[in-house]
Amino acid sequence: MTSGREAPVEHLFNRGFALLCSVGFVSQGCYWLLITALQWQVANLPDSGPAEVGLLYFLQLLPYLLIAPFAGVVLDHFNRKVVIAVALAMLSLVGFSGGIAGNTGALGFATCAILAMCVGACSPFNDAGHHSIMPSTVPTQLFPRAVSLFAASQNIARTIGPILAGGLLLLGGAPLALVCGGAIYVLVILLVIGYPRQSASRGPRTESVLAQIGGGFAVLAKNAVVRRAIAFVALTGLLVLSSASMFSVIVTSRFDAGEVGFALMLAMAGIGAVIGALSPFPRARNLKTIAWLHTLSALALVGIAFSPSLIGACFSVILMAASANAAMIRLNTIVQSQLDDRVRGRVMSLYVWAWGGSLPLGGLLLGWLGSLITVSGGLAVMAGAIGTVALFTALSRDPMGR
Numbered sequence: 001m002t003s004g005r006e007a008p009v010e011h012l013f014n015r016g017f018a019l020l021c022s023v024g025f026v027s028q029g030c031y032w033l034l035i036t037a038l039q040w041q042v043a044n045l046p047d048s049g050p051a052e053v054g055l056l057y058f059l060q061l062l063p064y065l066l067i068a069p070f071a072g073v074v075l076d077h078f079n080r081k082v083v084i085a086v087a088l089a090m091l092s093l094v095g096f097s098g099g100i101a102g103n104t105g106a107l108g109f110a111t112c113a114i115l116a117m118c119v120g121a122c123s124p125f126n127d128a129g130h131h132s133i134m135p136s137t138v139p140t141q142l143f144p145r146a147v148s149l150f151a152a153s154q155n156i157a158r159t160i161g162p163i164l165a166g167g168l169l170l171l172g173g174a175p176l177a178l179v180c181g182g183a184i185y186v187l188v189i190l191l192v193i194g195y196p197r198q199s200a201s202r203g204p205r206t207e208s209v210l211a212q213i214g215g216g217f218a219v220l221a222k223n224a225v226v227r228r229a230i231a232f233v234a235l236t237g238l239l240v241l242s243s244a245s246m247f248s249v250i251v252t253s254r255f256d257a258g259e260v261g262f263a264l265m266l267a268m269a270g271i272g273a274v275i276g277a278l279s280p281f282p283r284a285r286n287l288k289t290i291a292w293l294h295t296l297s298a299l300a301l302v303g304i305a306f307s308p309s310l311i312g313a314c315f316s317v318i319l320m321a322a323s324a325n326a327a328m329i330r331l332n333t334i335v336q337s338q339l340d341d342r343v344r345g346r347v348m349s350l351y352v353w354a355w356g357g358s359l360p361l362g363g364l365l366l367g368w369l370g371s372l373i374t375v376s377g378g379l380a381v382m383a384g385a386i387g388t389v390a391l392f393t394a395l396s397r398d399p400m401g402r
Contacts, residue, residue, distance in 0.1 A: 016137035017146060019194050021153040024130055026188045027088060028154040030181045032161030033168075034095055034119055035060065036266060037177035038112045040169055041102075043248035043262075045109055050249045050375055052109060054367015057245035057360060060116035064356030068124040072349025080129050080345070081195040087125035088189050094118045095182025102175025115178075124356060128349040133195065135336065135344070144333045151277035151329050162270065166263025219339070219347050224399035225287070226338050226347065229331045232290055232393075234354040236331075239386040240297045240324040241355075242362025243304060244269055246375050247317075253375075255310045268314040272321025279326050286398045289330060294390035296323035298383045305379035328355065 042048055042056045074083055098115050101107045130150070138146040168177035220227040244266070251261040296319060303316025332351065339347055362382075369378025 014137065016195065017134075019191055020130060020134060020137055021150055023084075023188055023191045023195075024150055025153040025157045026184060026191070027091075027126060027157075029157035029161040029164070030091070030095075030184045030188065031119070031123065032157070032266065032270075033165045033177060033181040033184075034091070034098070035116070036162045036165035036263065037169065037174040037181070038098070038116050038119075039248050040165075040262060041107055041174040042109055042112050043252060048109070050246065050370035051367050053249055054245055054363050054365075054370065056109070056113060056116055057242070057363030057367070059113045059360070060120050061356050061360035061363070063117055063120035064124055064353055064360070067121055068128065068349045068353030068356060069346070070349075071124040071128050071352070072346035074125065075129055075132050075345035075349065076343070080133050081192055083125050084129040084133075084195075085189050085192045087122045087129070088185050088192065090122045091119060091126070092182045092185035092189075094122070095178045095180075095185060097182075099175045099179030099182065102173065102178065107174060120356070120360075124349060124352050127356070128345065128352045131332070131336075131348040131351065132345045143336065147329055147333050147336070148277050151325065151332075152274050154273075156270065156274050160267075160270070162263045162266030165266075166260055169263070170260075217350070219343055220350065223338055226335050228287055228399055229335050230351055230354045232287065232389075233328060233331050233351060234358040235386070235389050236294070236297070236324050236327050237355045237358030238362040238365075239382045239389070240294075240301065240320060242359050242366060243301060243320060243379060243382070245359075245363030246366055246370060246379075249370065249375055250304070250313065251310070255313070257310055261310055264310070265314060265317055268317040269321040272318035273325040275318065276322035276324065276326035277329055279322070287331075287334065288393060288398045290327050291390045291393040293323045293327040293330075294386050294393065297327075298387035298390065301379050301383035301386070305376040305383070 038060070039053065039056060043053055045052070094115050098107065098111075101111050101115075134146060134150060135143060164180075165177050168180055220230065247265045247269075248262050251257045251265060255261055257264070300316050300320035300323060304313055304320060307313040307316055335347065335351055336344075366375070366378045366382065369375075369381060372378075
């Protein structure tokens with residue numbers, strides 16, 4: 001991170017950080033544009049139900065489990081902004097390919113699943129890359145604020161993306177939405193060119209890839225704070241944020257609200273995420289601050305499960321996203337404060353791995369529970385699980401000792 005004695009707040013608003021937030025904003029909006037289009041396409045296929053939607057969510061994020069640790073090695077040994085640009089170019093190709101498939105009548109479940117997996121394969125390089133670059137753009141003292149502002153910019157885009165997708169779905173269906181996403185990604189790549197210069201090599205190339213990946217896990221083994229924080233990231237994704245995988249099912253089966261209702265629920269999740277990102281409390285002094293946020297998440301899941309109206313469910317979605325994202329941002333700040341830049345890419349890729357890898361498992365679990373009992377019952381089970389995690393966090397010893 002950039003150092004400095006005073007580190008006044010105006011140092012946060014520099015060209016490098018502004019570009020980082022701009023790319024995060026637009027690329028996150030495009031991500032949700034693509035995902036919303038693919039989820040809606042699958043939800044409206046003949047004979048499609050909760051299991052198929054949950055399976056798509058699982059396949060969309062499955063590559064995180066396989067690729068994220070490798071992405072960290074790439075980011076620690078090559079120019080990080082070049083890696084990000086290549087990932088964005090591949091995401092653009094996904095959008096254009098989906099539009100072509102839709103216009104030729106080939107956008108069935110298998111095609112949607114392949115496209116979703118391609119999105120998941122590119123995202124770890126983009127996400128971990130931005131987390132790794134951020135410390136070089138701001139003074140150390142202002143890093144917690146930078147994390148919050150960057151998360152806010154992404155989550156504002158997360159609100160706008162589904163709204164834009166809803167309009168495009170009404171105008172031309174999933175093919176139009178996918179093509180527009182691909183075109184916007186092309187523009188994002190031009191912004192990445194202006195990123196601060198990044199070192200092309202940060203570690204010994206004589207190590208094997210497995211040994212380099214192991215370097216990130218070695219940090220987890222030695223540092224209890226990092227280890228436990230990343231475990232909480234995984235649990236938050238598995239039990240809370242994965243509830244978004246069933247929004248399309250909830251909207252169509254319980255409220256019969258159509259494309260607009262689906263986009264509205266996703267947009268409310270984005271608004272909640274922005275609220276969580278900008279909320280100054282609780283401060284990330286220790287891991288116990290996460291306990292009450294997980295408690296709020298449990299209450300929100302119950303509201304999503306049993307609200308009799310779309311408006312009530314949307315308010316619960318806002319609370320869910322606000323509490324979960326507030327927890328994730330504080331965990332990000334805690335993890336980054338423990339790292340040396342030589343291994344930052346590898347460890348932050350594990351952070352992304354824990355987040356992205358837990359989401360498909362949670363989506364698959366919720367889809368299975370939805371088929372076994374009901375989607376509402378599945379959400380209630382997950383609410384009980386995250387509530388138990390909150391109780392454990394509150395009662396257990398904090399490794400930060402504060």
